[in-house]
Amino acid sequence: MNISTAHRLGTPDVMRRYPVIVGEATIIGYVSRWHRTWDAETSNGVHRVGRPPKGQAGDAWAARWLAEEYAEGRIVPIAARSAELDAVYGPAPLLDSRLPDTPTNRQRAMEVWALLAAYAWTPRGGYPGSDNLMLLRCDLCGALVARFWSKLRGRNGNPPSPGARHTGCLDAAEVRRRVPAYGPAS
Ligand SMILES: [Zn+2]
Known part of the structure; x- marks a missing residue:
């Protein structure tokens, strides 16, 4: 099956990473070239x-793959990030410097980060x-917010409420539409 989703390529950054955009400005991933092969950065990692088949432009071809993944619900939007910004700020460290660096804390942090990604958050600290407050970027609207993990996770095995992301975010129905992890409305 070939699902087509309206999407477009944005302006590439200094490393020639093209954001793939749906709607007004929602980035669902980046495509870039490595020799003749095209890679996609997604909420599920790098793929x-x-x-591309002969005669097809690689950027548009790779972008179409990303749009299909998005349409099938296998990936969620990711935070806007450019090679320029990464060069200045770098990726966030795994642990806050005040939290003891133990195997248990590392394991816990990895689990929390995987869940944050599923709910369209990118740790910035x-x-x-x-x-304790953690610094996060909202992948849906780009806002930088400080939130407690204990307030972000769901309760009793249920997903969190999509209306409780942060003040000024997209409305709950739109959050649910874009982030499959929230599940159907009850
Ligand atoms: Zn938001």
Whole structure:
């Protein structure tokens, strides 16, 4: 099945990473070239899309793959990030410097980060434990916010409420539409 989703390529950054955009400005991933092969950065990590068929532009071809993944609900939007910004700020560290660097804390931080990604958040600081503020970027609207993990996770095995992301975010129905992890409205 070939699902087509309206999408477009944005302006590439200094490393020639093209954002793939749906709607007004929602980035669902980046495509870039490595020799003749095209790669896609997604909420699920980096995926090797491959070589485009002869005569097809690789950027548009790789972008189409990303749009299909998005349409199928296998990926969620990701935070806007450019090679320029990464060069200045670097990726966030795994642990807050005040949290003891133990195997248990590292394991916990990895689990929390995987869940944050599923709910369309990108950590902008190290994991501080569940009851301290953590700096996050909202992948849906780009806002930089400080939230407690204990307030972001759901309760009793249920997903969190999509209306409780942060003040000024998209409305709950739109959040649910874009982030499959929230599940259907009850
Ligand atoms: Zn938001």
